[in-house]
Amino acid sequence: MTLSLEELQQIARIEKDRREGFQHRIKICVAAGCLSCQSATLKEAMEKEVSRRGMENWVDVKGVGCLGLCTAGPLVFVEPDGILYQGVKVSDAGPIIESLGAEPIDALHCSTDLPFFARQHKVVLENCGRIDPERIEDYIAEGGYYALYQALRNMTPREVIQEITRGGLRGRGGAGYPTGLKWTTVAKAVNATKYVICNADEGDPGAFMDRSVLESDPHRVLEGMAIAAYAVGAAQGFIYVRAEYPLAVKRLRTAIAHAERLGVLGNGIFNTRFRFDVRVRLGAGAFVCGEETALMASIEGRLGKPRPRPPYPAEYGLWGCPTLINNVETFANVAPIIRNGGAWFAGIGTETSKGTKVFALAGRVNHTGLIEVPMGTMLRDIVFEIGGGIPRGGRFKAVQTGGPSGGCIPEQYLDMPVDYESLAEAGSIMGSGGMIIMDESSCMVDVAKFFMEFCMSESCGKCVPCRVGTTQLYHLLCKITSGAAQPSDLDKIEELCDLVKNTALCGLGQTAPNPVMSTLHYFRDEYTAHIEDKVCPAKACKMQPAKEVV
Amino acid sequence: MTQTAADASQSVQTNPKQSQDRRWRSVNRTIRLNGNQPDALIETLHAVQESFGYIDLDAMQYVARELTVPLSRVYAVATFYHYFTLKPPGDHTCVVCMGTACYIGGSTAILDSIHEGFGISPGETTPDGKVSLLTARCLGSCGLAPAAVFDGEVAGKLDAATVVEKIARWADHDSES
Ligand SMILES: Cc1cc2nc3c(=O)[nH]c(=O)nc-3n(C[C@H](O)[C@H](O)[C@H](O)COP(=O)(O)O)c2cc1C
Numbered sequence: 001m002t003l004s005l006e007e008l009q010q011i012a013r014i015e016k017d018r019r020e021g022f023q024h025r026i027k028i029c030v031a032a033g034c035l036s037c038q039s040a041t042l043k044e045a046m047e048k049e050v051s052r053r054g055m056e057n058w059v060d061v062k063g064v065g066c067l068g069l070c071t072a073g074p075l076v077f078v079e080p081d082g083i084l085y086q087g088v089k090v091s092d093a094g095p096i097i098e099s100l101g102a103e104p105i106d107a108l109h110c111s112t113d114l115p116f117f118a119r120q121h122k123v124v125l126e127n128c129g130r131i132d133p134e135r136i137e138d139y140i141a142e143g144g145y146y147a148l149y150q151a152l153r154n155m156t157p158r159e160v161i162q163e164i165t166r167g168g169l170r171g172r173g174g175a176g177y178p179t180g181l182k183w184t185t186v187a188k189a190v191n192a193t194k195y196v197i198c199n200a201d202e203g204d205p206g207a208f209m210d211r212s213v214l215e216s217d218p219h220r221v222l223e224g225m226a227i228a229a230y231a232v233g234a235a236q237g238f239i240y241v242r243a244e245y246p247l248a249v250k251r252l253r254t255a256i257a258h259a260e261r262l263g264v265l266g267n268g269i270f271n272t273r274f275r276f277d278v279r280v281r282l283g284a285g286a287f288v289c290g291e292e293t294a295l296m297a298s299i300e301g302r303l304g305k306p307r308p309r310p311p312y313p314a315e316y317g318l319w320g321c322p323t324l325i326n327n328v329e330t331f332a333n334v335a336p337i338i339r340n341g342g343a344w345f346a347g348i349g350t351e352t353s354k355g356t357k358v359f360a361l362a363g364r365v366n367h368t369g370l371i372e373v374p375m376g377t378m379l380r381d382i383v384f385e386i387g388g389g390i391p392r393g394g395r396f397k398a399v400q401t402g403g404p405s406g407g408c409i410p411e412q413y414l415d416m417p418v419d420y421e422s423l424a425e426a427g428s429i430m431g432s433g434g435m436i437i438m439d440e441s442s443c444m445v446d447v448a449k450f451f452m453e454f455c456m457s458e459s460c461g462k463c464v465p466c467r468v469g470t471t472q473l474y475h476l477l478c479k480i481t482s483g484a485a486q487p488s489d490l491d492k493i494e495e496l497c498d499l500v501k502n503t504a505l506c507g508l509g510q511t512a513p514n515p516v517m518s519t520l521h522y523f524r525d526e527y528t529a530h531i532e533d534k535v536c537p538a539k540a541c542k543m544q545p546a547k548e549v550v
Numbered sequence: 551m552t553q554t555a556a557d558a559s560q561s562v563q564t565n566p567k568q569s570q571d572r573r574w575r576s577v578n579r580t581i582r583l584n585g586n587q588p589d590a591l592i593e594t595l596h597a598v599q600e601s602f603g604y605i606d607l608d609a610m611q612y613v614a615r616e617l618t619v620p621l622s623r624v625y626a627v628a629t630f631y632h633y634f635t636l637k638p639p640g641d642h643t644c645v646v647c648m649g650t651a652c653y654i655g656g657s658t659a660i661l662d663s664i665h666e667g668f669g670i671s672p673g674e675t676t677p678d679g680k681v682s683l684l685t686a687r688c689l690g691s692c693g694l695a696p697a698a699v700f701d702g703e704v705a706g707k708l709d710a711a712t713v714v715e716k717i718a719r720w721a722d723h724d725s726e727s
């Protein structure tokens with residue numbers, strides 16, 4: 001079965017007419033955050049209230065993806081009035097329906113003029129919170145799959161890659177490798193079979209961007225993958241998702257089934273000779289499987305252990321075939337670039353970092369949730385404007401980016417634009433987009449220990465520097481936080497960091513010392529306070545009584 | 551003579567896997583959907599764990615045979631990935647998130663108080679087999695940190711007292727009935 005442009009446009013038209021037919025549309029967030037605040041029950045209650053009043057024909061109730069401000073869930077958005085309600089309880093369902101077309105309910109009202117909303121620029125998240133992730137028609141009504149049509153029917157694979165290159169898109173999985181360049185390499189590789197993989201392992205503990213995109217707008221990722229497959233000459237795709245994200249897995253599977261039924265996946269898409277199939281593969285809780293060579297081993301059903309590169313996956317990947325592997329957010333940027341042109345994309349962001357970036361704001365900040373800002377936005381604006389500052393009058397101490405591979409950025413760097421280069425200069429990395437804000441109650445040595453414990457237990461054990469080095473570093477850090485360390489231990493730590501960084505096999509080990517090195521660089525006094533004065537300035541560590549160590 | 555009888559009963563023991571038991575049927579469906587391919591090993595182990603709650607030696611042997619992979623590899627994979635467990639879980643499970651956001655939000659204190667109240671550490675089950683405690687690396691609900699999962703239901707913005715109370719309710723409720 002295959003689809004024509006007219007049919008695609010017709011689906012969009014019917015869906016738009018259907019929407020117009022409703023006087024009011026109530027959108028309830030049913031992404032993970034709000035679901036854990038019982039938004040599913042709320043949706044049922046809302047539907048019941050509507051049908052009890054016999055208003056089904058002019059009030060539409062639908063579940064949508066993440067509305068962003070997860071702290072204030074469950075969130076409800078009323079259209080066309082544009083009213084956002086926060087912290088909505090089941091008992092509020094009736095009153096909200098009553099208020100339709102009249103004055104909004106003040107007590108629940110959440111202003112959308114807040115900097116949290118006003119300062120954002122949505123490209124990747126443009127449909128999040130607007131469409132029902134389980135209905136392909138909703139995605140098509142927003143222009144979905146039109147970029148795929150354009151690419152397949154009006155562009156050569158080469159032109160597609162040129163457009164991506166012109167846009168200056170860089171990988172959102174952490175390292176920021178130019179996407180156009182990666183696609184070119186895979187396209188050039190000569191082999192009958194090639195693969196496209198979407199990395200949805202999202203290992204950084206404290207980040208949930210990819211999860212939200214998959215839960216809120218799964219078709220966007222599928223469309224990006226299909227365009228990529230056309231550009232590089234692949235016919236089979238895999239999405240590797242963490243098993244810890246059951247809802248994302250479910251919605252992806254639904255999306256794939258719908259796309260196949262409609263003919264935007266499968267054989268002869270849009271009456272061309274291009275065919276593309278996608279399969280979901282589950283991870284099983286191993287951080288190292290986010291690393292591309294380990295990920296491929298895991299898809300092959302083996303132990304997720306990395307191997308040395310080169311050869312890179314672009315030449316020798318899944319089952320030895322040339323393989324393109326990109327992150328969820330990278331793929332999510334593809335369709336808009338094809339639709340609006342590379343020049344449009346390159347117009348957003350900074351000289352070297354184009355487009356927008358999605359961040360997961362969490363930790364000691366008032367507005368936790370999902371945000372998307374142009375690259376180059378000041379860190380201060382993210383924390384204090386969009387994030388609304390530190391709760392309970394606390395004092396900002398540091399922001400952690402890049403997870404276990406990143407570092408802590410102190411106050412003096414707050415006026416720094418957030419892009420790949422600036423973050424690296426400050427001793428951290430962009431990473432996948434986790435941003436954890438810390439206040440005075442966090443002990444930086446303990447934070448470093450937390451990440452080292454993570455790397456130690458996630459080390460796959462294949463190479464000695466990582467397996468043994470992270471364990472030794474962890475024990476040294478434990479010594480410090482328990483008040484048993486000597487000044488010479490700091491030298492040992494620095495020496496070990498250097499060794500692990502330079503000799504480990506894969507990115508996990510190579511970057512594992514980063515949290516230690518960056519905290520040691522900016523917060524050395526906290527380390528010395530633990531070692532020399534046997535006190536934890538943040539009062540977070542349980543120090544042994546001083547007499548034991550004298 | 552007795553030897554062969556034992557052998558026979560063993561093969562009978564594996565036969566139900568092909569037929570009636572609903573749990574094995576779901577495992578077999580996964581195997582079939584993937585064409586008995588060895589690369590579906592992880593997928594198949596997921597199916598086993600979903601059906602039975604854990605993966606035992608018997609299941610590993612069965613999977614090894616069906617996918618024609620060495621038992622050593624099945625064991626290696628089942629123990630490499632943290633998501634798989636070889637121990638049967640308790641009647642109820644509590645998974646406390648130890649991701650960065652939850653750690654900053656105070657999940658260490660939650661673990662401490664569970665240990666204090668029920669004497670279990672992550673990975674352990676209470677002696678009466680009622681409650682298992684596990685930890686996770688980020689549930690993706692960081693906006694609601696600290697978060698935990700109680701029998702499959704995610705709850706956010708927790709504190710130590712609330713968590714202990716929830717677990718205590720499990721323990722009490724079940725002992726009454
Ligand atoms: C230890 C480790 C963990 C990683 N985890 C992830 C991850 O969770 N998600 C991801 O997209 N990339 C992850 N990466 C990066 C991938 O190896 C790879 O570079 C990326 O998927 C490429 O996609 P991109 O070019 O679109 O960024 C990880 C790398 C390392 C070394």
Ligand code: FES
Pocket residue numbers: 205206207647648649650651652653687688689690691692693695696697
């Ligand atoms: S860190 Fe706990 S949910 Fe993400």
